[in-house]
Amino acid sequence: MSNSTPATRDLFAQYVVPTYGRFELQLARGMGTQVWDEAGKRYLDFGAGIAVTSIGHSHPRLAAAVSAQIGVLVHTSNLYFTRPQGLLAQRLVECVGAPGKIFFCNSGAEANEALYKLARKFGNEGTPPPPRHAAGELISSASNRTGILTMDGSFHGRTLAGISATGQDKVKKGFQPMVDGFRHVPFNDGPSLVSAVQDPGTVAILLEPIQGEVGIRPATPEFLRLARELCDEHRLLLLFDEVQCGLGRTGDWCGWKTLTGSDSLMPDAVSWAKGIGGGLPLGAVWISDKPVTLKTGATVPLCDLLGPGSHGTTFGGTPLMCAGALEVLQVIEDEGLMENARQLGPYARQAIEAIASPLISEVRSVGLMLAFELAPDFASKAHLPQDKIPSLFLVEALHTAGLLSVPSGASAVRWLPPLNVTRAEIDEATHILRSVLSQLAS
Numbered sequence: 001m002s003n004s005t006p007a008t009r010d011l012f013a014q015y016v017v018p019t020y021g022r023f024e025l026q027l028a029r030g031m032g033t034q035v036w037d038e039a040g041k042r043y044l045d046f047g048a049g050i051a052v053t054s055i056g057h058s059h060p061r062l063a064a065a066v067s068a069q070i071g072v073l074v075h076t077s078n079l080y081f082t083r084p085q086g087l088l089a090q091r092l093v094e095c096v097g098a099p100g101k102i103f104f105c106n107s108g109a110e111a112n113e114a115l116y117k118l119a120r121k122f123g124n125e126g127t128p129p130p131p132r133h134a135a136g137e138l139i140s141s142a143s144n145r146t147g148i149l150t151m152d153g154s155f156h157g158r159t160l161a162g163i164s165a166t167g168q169d170k171v172k173k174g175f176q177p178m179v180d181g182f183r184h185v186p187f188n189d190g191p192s193l194v195s196a197v198q199d200p201g202t203v204a205i206l207l208e209p210i211q212g213e214v215g216i217r218p219a220t221p222e223f224l225r226l227a228r229e230l231c232d233e234h235r236l237l238l239l240f241d242e243v244q245c246g247l248g249r250t251g252d253w254c255g256w257k258t259l260t261g262s263d264s265l266m267p268d269a270v271s272w273a274k275g276i277g278g279g280l281p282l283g284a285v286w287i288s289d290k291p292v293t294l295k296t297g298a299t300v301p302l303c304d305l306l307g308p309g310s311h312g313t314t315f316g317g318t319p320l321m322c323a324g325a326l327e328v329l330q331v332i333e334d335e336g337l338m339e340n341a342r343q344l345g346p347y348a349r350q351a352i353e354a355i356a357s358p359l360i361s362e363v364r365s366v367g368l369m370l371a372f373e374l375a376p377d378f379a380s381k382a383h384l385p386q387d388k389i390p391s392l393f394l395v396e397a398l399h400t401a402g403l404l405s406v407p408s409g410a411s412a413v414r415w416l417p418p419l420n421v422t423r424a425e426i427d428e429a430t431h432i433l434r435s436v437l438s439q440l441a442s
C-alpha cells in the first residue's frame, strides 16, 4: 500500500456512513472456512458473513461460474428474458417441491417487501372470506384486508416496512412512524395467534420458521401447523421468511421441512436471500400457484397476482447473479452439503455442550444454525468490564484467539459456518471456544 493511501480503518472513519458497529478487523481474503486479515492473521470463519457464504470463501466452482458469465452477459434489466434467471427459477421451484413461481430481487429485506406487497394485493383484490359466527356475533371480513401478523423477536430487514414488520423495538428507534398494517404476536403462542387472526382486517401471517437474529429459536411444529390451519380457515396467506434458515442450512432446502419432518405443510410464499448466492447479493421469493378468486370474479394463481408493472427492481435476477446462484445450489447438491449440515450440526452442538462451561447456559441448534446462550451471571463470572456487552465481549475474545462468530443480542453467540465446514474445523473452533471460556472464567 502506498504511503498516500490511508489505512482501511481511516477510510471508513472518514468516508463510510457509520450505520454498523464494526469489530476492529480488516479482512482481506478467504478460502473455504478460513479468512485472513490485512496483517495476515488467520481466522476460522464460523459466521460466514451471517449465514451467507454457504459453500465457503472462494469456492473454485463459484469463481469459475461467475467468471464465465461475466464475460458473456452481466446485466440486461428485466425488460428482457435471460436464460440463467429462468433456470434458477426452475431450480428454486424444485427446491420447494411444489408448483409456483419465483420473483428475484437483491436482498432479504427486499424479498420480504415482495411478500408484504403480495399480501396487500391479495387483501385488496381477493375476495374476503364469508361472514362467520364468533362468540355469538356475526363477523364480516373487512373488504380490504391489509393486516399482517408477525412474531415478537422476529427480524425481517432494515427497510421501513422491514423494521415495521420486525418484532423488536430496537430496530424502530428514531424511525417512527412505522408503516401501517403490522401487528406482532408472541412467537410459538398458539392462543395469541388464534385471537389475533380474529381481527377481520388480517390478511397474512409472516414468520421465520427459525428465528435467527434472536439466537436460533425454532417454531414448534404445532405452531406452524396451527398457523397453516388458521390461514386456511380465515383465507389468509401463510408467509415464511427463510432468508437466514433456507436453502440448505438446516439440512433441507426448506427450513420448515426440517422442523415438521414432512412435506405436507406448505406455506403460500417464501422469501430467501443470504446463502442463495454464496455471497453474491441476491434475494428471491417463491409464490405458490394456489387459486385466488378476485373481487372481479376472475380466478388467478397466487403466483400471477403480482402482474406486469406491479413490482420490480433493476438488478433483480441478473444473468450474473443467477449463474452464480445456480452453481451454489449445484455445489450444495453435488458435495452433499445438506447431509453435512445434518451430520455436523449436531456434532458441533454436542461439542459445545461437552465444554460444560459455567459461562454457557444453553445451546440451541437446527442443522448448521447454532447459538449458545451466555449464563445470566456471565458478567460477574467473566469479570466483564462495566461498559461491555457480554456477547460482544466474548466474540472479541474469540477474534483474538482466531475464531469469527456472530453475536445475537446481548447474551447469545451464533455459529453459522459454511455448509462445507469439516469435523476438523469444528474441533478447532471448539478448542478455541473452550480455552477462551476457561480463561474468562478463571
Ligand SMILES: Cc1ncc(COP(=O)(O)O)c(C=O)c1O
Binding pocket: 050, 107, 108, 109, 110, 112, 155, 156, 157, 158, 208, 212, 213, 241, 242, 243, 244, 245, 273, 274
Ligand atoms: C430472517 C431474516 N430476514 C430478513 C433479513 C434481512 O436480509 P438482508 O440483510 O439481506 O436485507 C435477515 C437478515 O439478517 C434475516 O435474518
